[in-house]
Amino acid sequence: MVETKGLAGNIVRSGPALRRAALALLAVGLASAPLYLPTYTLVFLSNLGMYVVLTVSWILFAGSTGYVSLASAVFFGIGVYAAVLWRTALGFWVAALLGGLLSGAVAAGMGMVTLRLRGAYFSMFTLGAVELATSATRWGEAHFFGRVGRIVLPVGQETIYYAMLVLVILLFATWELVQRSKLGMGLRCIGEDEEAAAHIGIPTTRVKVAGFCLSAVFMGCAGAIMATRWTYVDPRIAFNLQLSFIPVLIAVFSGSRRPYGAALGAVLFVALEDFLITRLPYHYMLLFGLVMVAVMLYSPGGVMVLLSRWWEQVLTWSRGEKAGAAK
Amino acid sequence: MTMAFLEGREIIKRFGGLVALAGVSFTVEEGEVVGIIGPNGAGKTTLFNVVTGAVRADHGQLWFRGRPLLGLGPDEIYRRGIARTFQTVRVFRGMTVFENVLAGAWFGPESGRTRGEAERRAWWALEMVGLKDLAGAVAGDLQIVYQKRVELARALAGKPRVLLLDELMAGLTAREVEEAVVFLRRLQGEGLTVVLIEHVLRAVMRACDRVLVLHQGRKIAEGRPEEVVRHPEVVEAYLGSGAST
Numbered sequence: 001m002v003e004t005k006g007l008a009g010n011i012v013r014s015g016p017a018l019r020r021a022a023l024a025l026l027a028v029g030l031a032s033a034p035l036y037l038p039t040y041t042l043v044f045l046s047n048l049g050m051y052v053v054l055t056v057s058w059i060l061f062a063g064s065t066g067y068v069s070l071a072s073a074v075f076f077g078i079g080v081y082a083a084v085l086w087r088t089a090l091g092f093w094v095a096a097l098l099g100g101l102l103s104g105a106v107a108a109g110m111g112m113v114t115l116r117l118r119g120a121y122f123s124m125f126t127l128g129a130v131e132l133a134t135s136a137t138r139w140g141e142a143h144f145f146g147r148v149g150r151i152v153l154p155v156g157q158e159t160i161y162y163a164m165l166v167l168v169i170l171l172f173a174t175w176e177l178v179q180r181s182k183l184g185m186g187l188r189c190i191g192e193d194e195e196a197a198a199h200i201g202i203p204t205t206r207v208k209v210a211g212f213c214l215s216a217v218f219m220g221c222a223g224a225i226m227a228t229r230w231t232y233v234d235p236r237i238a239f240n241l242q243l244s245f246i247p248v249l250i251a252v253f254s255g256s257r258r259p260y261g262a263a264l265g266a267v268l269f270v271a272l273e274d275f276l277i278t279r280l281p282y283h284y285m286l287l288f289g290l291v292m293v294a295v296m297l298y299s300p301g302g303v304m305v306l307l308s309r310w311w312e313q314v315l316t317w318s319r320g321e322k323a324g325a326a327k
Numbered sequence: 328m329t330m331a332f333l334e335g336r337e338i339i340k341r342f343g344g345l346v347a348l349a350g351v352s353f354t355v356e357e358g359e360v361v362g363i364i365g366p367n368g369a370g371k372t373t374l375f376n377v378v379t380g381a382v383r384a385d386h387g388q389l390w391f392r393g394r395p396l397l398g399l400g401p402d403e404i405y406r407r408g409i410a411r412t413f414q415t416v417r418v419f420r421g422m423t424v425f426e427n428v429l430a431g432a433w434f435g436p437e438s439g440r441t442r443g444e445a446e447r448r449a450w451w452a453l454e455m456v457g458l459k460d461l462a463g464a465v466a467g468d469l470q471i472v473y474q475k476r477v478e479l480a481r482a483l484a485g486k487p488r489v490l491l492l493d494e495l496m497a498g499l500t501a502r503e504v505e506e507a508v509v510f511l512r513r514l515q516g517e518g519l520t521v522v523l524i525e526h527v528l529r530a531v532m533r534a535c536d537r538v539l540v541l542h543q544g545r546k547i548a549e550g551r552p553e554e555v556v557r558h559p560e561v562v563e564a565y566l567g568s569g570a571s572t
Contacts, residue, residue, distance in 0.1 A: 182433055182442075189430050192419035199379060199413075201405035201434035201485060 030165055034158045042161045044274070046229070049164030050222050051246065051266045056171055056259045057218035058247035060178065061211045063257040064187040067118075070244040071110065071126035074133045075103040075216040077239035079223025081137070084150045087228060092155045096163060096224040103220025104213045111209035118194075130241055137235040149234030152227045163225045168263075171218050175259045178214070187211045253295055255302015265304060330393050332357040332520060333378075333409075333489055338387030340373055347373040349544035350387070355489070360511055360521045362535035362552065364528070366564055369541040371524045372414055375491050379411050380404045391489070406436045410487035414494050414524075416474045418481070420467025427466050428452050428480045435485025445484075452484035456510075471498065483514075490514065492523040496530050508534045528556065540564070 082099030114125045178184040186207035189197035198204050254265020276284040331354035340348040348370045363371050376382040380401040389396040432448035453459045456476040511534045525531045538555045540548040542564040
């Protein structure tokens with residue numbers, strides 16, 4: 001017990017050095033995971049990576065601007081179809097990259113049209129965009145190619161795992177860069193007061209489009225990577241509406257606007273979902289909904305707020321003990 | 328005809344049936360401090376909104392340093408060198424004082440190149456308004472008086488040529504008004520042109536070189552402050568007909 005408290009105190013005091021060490025340890029652990037983890041766990045981790053990417057990239061735009069986009073499924077699905085088109089011809093990595101770029105391009109176009117809309121109107125439009133993408137793709141497939149779904153040439157689980165890991169790392173690095181950049185500052189100002197932001201020289205539409213586009217790039221990459229795991233895809237699978245809502249749910253669930261908090265929220269969320277699906281397959285949705293409602297009622301700031309409050313308590317408690325011991 | 332530094336001609340703005348500006352013309356010369364006074368609903372803030380691109384005029388023309396302004400967005404107008412503050416304070420409440428001001432500097436017309444330059448400008452602006460010690464405070468936590476200063480610093484940080492101040496002194500104590508007047512003169516000394524909407528007449532009298540009076544969307548008087556306040560139409564607009572003070 002005494003050691004634990006000492007450790008907690010040390011974590012606080014040593015701050016950045018220890019954080020760096022912890023991150024390095026985590027990086028080594030994740031990089032070497034395929035060497036000793038069973039395939040099932042790798043698949044679980046890749047899946048988790050997908051949720052982390054969707055959530056953090058969603059927060060990258062929505063967290064600072066307050067624009068609730070429900071178009072995540074569109075960008076993810078575009079990535080999926082990039083894999084359909086280019087996985088065989090150009091290889092897995094190029095297809096993943098193109099998936100991201102194509103999604104980014106579509107987001108830029110969509111943003112230029114819709115980011116003049118505010119609040120609920122923007123959300124409604126992005127929601128409609130998912131349906132549009134699904135229907136248009138289904139019609140195109142049936143009309144021009146006479147088919148419903150497609151087969152994507154698979155790659156190994158290890159490759160998928162590493163691709164997802166690289167994507168997560170790139171996303172976190174991008175986050176850090178954006179926060180320090182003019183773009184990040186512009187996005188935050190827009191979230192605070194869009195009109196005032198325009199009056200201090202921020203080209204609001206351009207900044208919003210750039211942020212929206214950047215977040216879509218990562219969603220597209222994630223889609224292209226996951227498509228090679230599913231091997232069979234059709235419009236319903238690619239543009240799965242659930243993928244639009246999950247990032248929002250995780251963001252509300254975690255309550256964090258920062259990537260580490262959101263990622264941790266995603267881990268808890270997916271673990272909880274996994275637990276409920278496997279143990280209580282028939283009541284899973286009901287219980288899941290109850291948990292969400294409970295979080296919103298009892299910790300409106302999200303579970304991360306709750307966790308950090310507990311952590312604070314542990315710290316003050318351990319400090320108090322130490323002060324008592326010193327007397 | 329030579330054009331003024333900032334010049335508007337026959338500006339008309341209607342909101343539905345309400346005529347907020349009924350053909351207002353004005354000029355502002357470089358380095359001047361100009362006051363705009365008038366009763367509530369006279370169109371003062373609407374005029375600011377037209378000049379800064381927040382609302383689009385229905386009719387009229389507007390030039391700044393010889394170039395037309397109408398049709399430009401607020402961000403473009405800010406980058407041309409016209410900054411403003413708002414009647415009801417609009418700081419970025421969740422950001423620190425420094426971040427607020429840094430944003431103003433970073434996206435500004437001259438200092439916008441690098442972050443380092445923007446930071447220097449931000450510190451300068453904070454120094455100007457006397458908020459250096461509160462740089463790390465969260466803007467939304469401050470009292471309104473300080474938030475007004477944050478907003479002012481944010482506008483100044485972009486190194487504007489013209490500063491439009493919408494009721495900067497409302498709610499200030501007599502002493503703070505005095506300080507604000509000194510401050511305005513100091514801005515003028517720095518080469519800034521200032522246009523202020525103000526209800527505190529005592530301050531207007533002391534701070535302004537020239538005063539425009541708006542009433543029901545029209546300019547009813549213009550001139551040196553001490554002349555304007557004696558103008559019969561102004562007295563009537565302010566106090567109602569038959570007033571004897």
